[in-house]
Amino acid sequence: MKAIAVFRNHKEELVRLWTEAVFNTYPFETTGFLRTKKDPFGNPVADMTREAAAALYDAVAGENVDIETTRNALDRFIKLRAVQKFTPSQGLGVFSLMKPLLRKHVMPELVIQKKLADYLEAESRLDSLTLLAFDLYVKDREVLAQSRITEIRNQYAQLARWAQKLNAASPLAVDDE
Amino acid sequence: MAKLPTPQMLVSSRPAFPDKAWLDTKPEFAPGSYCYPAKKETMELLHMPNPHDWDPAAEDWNLPDNWEKILCDAFEERLEKHRSLKLFMDICVRCGACADKCHFFLGTNDPKNMPVLRAELLRSLYRRDHAMLGRLLGKRVGARSWDKNVVKELFYYAYQCTECRRCSLFCPYGIDTAEITAIVRELLHEVGLGIHWIMDPVKNCSFTGNHLGIQPHSFKEIVEMLADDCETVTGIRPKTPFNEKGHEILFITPSGDVFADPGIYTFMGYLLLFHELDLDYTFSTYASEGGNFGSFTTFNMAKKLNAKMYAEAERLGVKWILGGECGHMWRVINQYMATYNGPAPSNMQTPVSPYTGTVFANAASTKMVHIAEFTADLIHHGKLNLDPSRNDHIITTFHDSCNPARAMGLLDEPRYVLKAVCNNFVEMPENTIREQTFCCGAGSGLNTEEIMELRMRSGMPRGNALRYVQQKFGVNHMACVCAIDRATLPPLANYWAPGVTVSGLHELVANALVMKGEAKRTMDLRQEDLPNVTDDDDAAQAQGEGQ
Numbered sequence: 001m002k003a004i005a006v007f008r009n010h011k012e013e014l015v016r017l018w019t020e021a022v023f024n025t026y027p028f029e030t031t032g033f034l035r036t037k038k039d040p041f042g043n044p045v046a047d048m049t050r051e052a053a054a055a056l057y058d059a060v061a062g063e064n065v066d067i068e069t070t071r072n073a074l075d076r077f078i079k080l081r082a083v084q085k086f087t088p089s090q091g092l093g094v095f096s097l098m099k100p101l102l103r104k105h106v107m108p109e110l111v112i113q114k115k116l117a118d119y120l121e122a123e124s125r126l127d128s129l130t131l132l133a134f135d136l137y138v139k140d141r142e143v144l145a146q147s148r149i150t151e152i153r154n155q156y157a158q159l160a161r162w163a164q165k166l167n168a169a170s171p172l173a174v175d176d177e
Numbered sequence: 178m179a180k181l182p183t184p185q186m187l188v189s190s191r192p193a194f195p196d197k198a199w200l201d202t203k204p205e206f207a208p209g210s211y212c213y214p215a216k217k218e219t220m221e222l223l224h225m226p227n228p229h230d231w232d233p234a235a236e237d238w239n240l241p242d243n244w245e246k247i248l249c250d251a252f253e254e255r256l257e258k259h260r261s262l263k264l265f266m267d268i269c270v271r272c273g274a275c276a277d278k279c280h281f282f283l284g285t286n287d288p289k290n291m292p293v294l295r296a297e298l299l300r301s302l303y304r305r306d307h308a309m310l311g312r313l314l315g316k317r318v319g320a321r322s323w324d325k326n327v328v329k330e331l332f333y334y335a336y337q338c339t340e341c342r343r344c345s346l347f348c349p350y351g352i353d354t355a356e357i358t359a360i361v362r363e364l365l366h367e368v369g370l371g372i373h374w375i376m377d378p379v380k381n382c383s384f385t386g387n388h389l390g391i392q393p394h395s396f397k398e399i400v401e402m403l404a405d406d407c408e409t410v411t412g413i414r415p416k417t418p419f420n421e422k423g424h425e426i427l428f429i430t431p432s433g434d435v436f437a438d439p440g441i442y443t444f445m446g447y448l449l450l451f452h453e454l455d456l457d458y459t460f461s462t463y464a465s466e467g468g469n470f471g472s473f474t475t476f477n478m479a480k481k482l483n484a485k486m487y488a489e490a491e492r493l494g495v496k497w498i499l500g501g502e503c504g505h506m507w508r509v510i511n512q513y514m515a516t517y518n519g520p521a522p523s524n525m526q527t528p529v530s531p532y533t534g535t536v537f538a539n540a541a542s543t544k545m546v547h548i549a550e551f552t553a554d555l556i557h558h559g560k561l562n563l564d565p566s567r568n569d570h571i572i573t574t575f576h577d578s579c580n581p582a583r584a585m586g587l588l589d590e591p592r593y594v595l596k597a598v599c600n601n602f603v604e605m606p607e608n609t610i611r612e613q614t615f616c617c618g619a620g621s622g623l624n625t626e627e628i629m630e631l632r633m634r635s636g637m638p639r640g641n642a643l644r645y646v647q648q649k650f651g652v653n654h655m656a657c658v659c660a661i662d663r664a665t666l667p668p669l670a671n672y673w674a675p676g677v678t679v680s681g682l683h684e685l686v687a688n689a690l691v692m693k694g695e696a697k698r699t700m701d702l703r704q705e706d707l708p709n710v711t712d713d714d715d716a717a718q719a720q721g722e723g724q
């Protein structure tokens with residue numbers, strides 16, 4: 001059996017396990033709700049997590065997906081982790097939770113089939129994906145910081161225009177040049 | 178070698194909820210999740226009780242010595258005064274129907290942001306003193322005593338509720354957690370706890386009329402600049418009548434639309450529409466703020482600020498008030514105005530549209546008509562010449578602002594107007610619009626930049642639905658009828674669905690409005706080029722001139 005076939009056999013289970021591992025980063029009282037309610041708009045956190053889980057697994061397994069598709073699928077989930085009350089390591093650390101799952105469920109089978117190299121490649125892909133997530137995360141935090149500045153500016157936008165006009169009309173106005 | 182924590186160890190340091198009962202878990206005041214406190218001077222100027230300096234992140238909040246008595250007495254008094262509050266304290270059966278309906282809960286996954294538990298924070302105190310079982314059994318039946326950490330917790334969660342009322346829609350008893358939050362905020366004000374972004378506008382509205390405290394003459398000049406901009410776009414300079422007596426209508430809108438981007442374009446939309454109609458109206462510099470920041474603090478403050486509307490309607494002798502696109506302004510008008518400031522002055526009458534003869538019987542008591550109703554009626558009677566193709570470059574959706582949607586049922590009028598002025602309209606998913614609309618995440622005075630991170634969490638359900646229609650149907654615009662939305666939705670859209678712009682309804686109306694004697698429109702109200710303008714007319718005109 002090819003390595004990718006082994007990964008495919010385990011997809012459903014690992015996607016579920018990783019999703020649950022992510023849910024477990026939230027307070028205990030809310031994990032039941034996250035797990036059970038399926039509505040993508042009534043339970044958006046679960047929907048984002050499931051979308052990310054599937055995309056992450058496919059990319060790790062070595063499916064033929066292009067990077068843009070993966071990035072789009074992870075984007076919403078990372079935006080969420082970037083604004084929730086986590087430290088950066090907790091926010092992104094969930095990606096590392098895939099590794100112990102792979103080692104437990106996929107690696108033994110590939111070792112028996114003498115395909116350890118294939119397995120290690122998958123782990124490397126996971127590392128690359130974590131770096132990709134890191135880029136997205138940092139960009140999101142930058143957007144957030146920029147939003148605060150833009151908002152202050154927008155709140156007073158018309159006032160600022162008016163002040164400029166007054167300044168220009170004033171006999172005391174200094175020429176900038 | 179030092180031992181590094183494993184990824185599991187790093188990630189698993191989740192909040193201590195499993196260890197402790199939820200009622201014993203203390204909120205953590207991390208930057209980005211709480212608002213800056215109100216200034217002592219501001220509170221003094223407004224004669225608020227127990228003004229003092231304090232810092233939410235500090236251990237000691239410098240509460241007055243007898244804080245516990247103040248709070249117990251104040252709570253007692255509110256229970257006497259508002260029968261609804263007593264009812265809400267008594268009748269919740271903890272069925273959980275509301276639990277997953279709050280955008281704060283969905284975005285934060287904090288159990289205390291479930292509406293039922295948010296209310297339980299106050300209910301646990303109620304039980305101790307007012308319920309037989311609570312008095313006898315105490316903690317075993319969820320009763321607890323006031324202590325300083327309870328005060329902190331009430332503050333933390335009362336300012337993580339936008340009083341949007343989505344939860345009450347799903348409660349079989351109609352328990353309105355927004356009202357409970359409003360009472361908690363009132364109680365906190367009794368011991369001098371308030372937030373800057375609410376109290377500063379309250380102060381400004383109290384002393385000068387608008388939320389930034391701009392003097393009347395300057396306010397007028399700023400509006401006149403907007404009229405100049407209208408002329409640049411349309412070739413027509415609309416009039417800007419201020420404080421004039423003897424007109425039929427007084428127009429009141431949130432002052433945010435005079436100062437802030439992109440609200441100013443909605444304001445220009447009003448000016449152009451009124452000019453085209455030759456509306457017999459005036460603005461007032463005294464009642465120049467429709468939004469009522471007082472309603473985020475105490476009932477008395479809301480009443481005081483709201484009183485200006487009728488006072489000015491009486492002084493100027495108008496027949497009725499036309500109100501702009503605002504959210505909580507309409508909640509106050511429809512739910513509380515009659516009790517606060519009613520009845521309307523005797524010079525006022527049930528509003529009648531001067532162009533269509535439509536009697537706004539729904540406004541018989543308040544004498545105030547929402548501009549979306551007014552414009553929808555005009556369009557319905559064919560009174561406006563509209564060219565929706567000018568808005569063809571946008572594919573718009575509509576965000577129902579919580580208050581107009583849930584406090585006055587304004588659901589179809591804005592959609593009717595929007596569809597008349599835009600050819601491309603797409604609804605967001607059903608359980609995120611109309612009565613079930615998701616809040617922008619920053620209403621009720623939480624639209625302040627220091628909690629931007631929290632706002633992106635609480636606004637996530639709205640942002641998520643927007644992102645869905647953006648990706649699926651190419652939506653690139655979101656219209657709304659609330660000034661706070663016009664401030665809060667742009668950063669939300671920019672985070673969750675970058676590329677979607679936000680505007681008020683009447684900005685789009687004015688873009689589509691074909692005015693008598695206007696110059697050929699080559700740009701929209703934001704002075705951005707209209708993409709669909711053909712050169713044909715220009716060429717024909719140039720040729721004509723050449724001959």
Ligand code: SF4
Nearest residue numbers: 279338339341342344
């Ligand atoms: S009123 Fe809105 S913000 Fe407050 S608890 Fe209910 S759903 Fe949440």
Ligand code: SF4
Nearest residue numbers: 269271272273275348
């Ligand atoms: S839906 Fe109503 S009765 Fe049920 S838990 Fe919520 S507030 Fe209580």
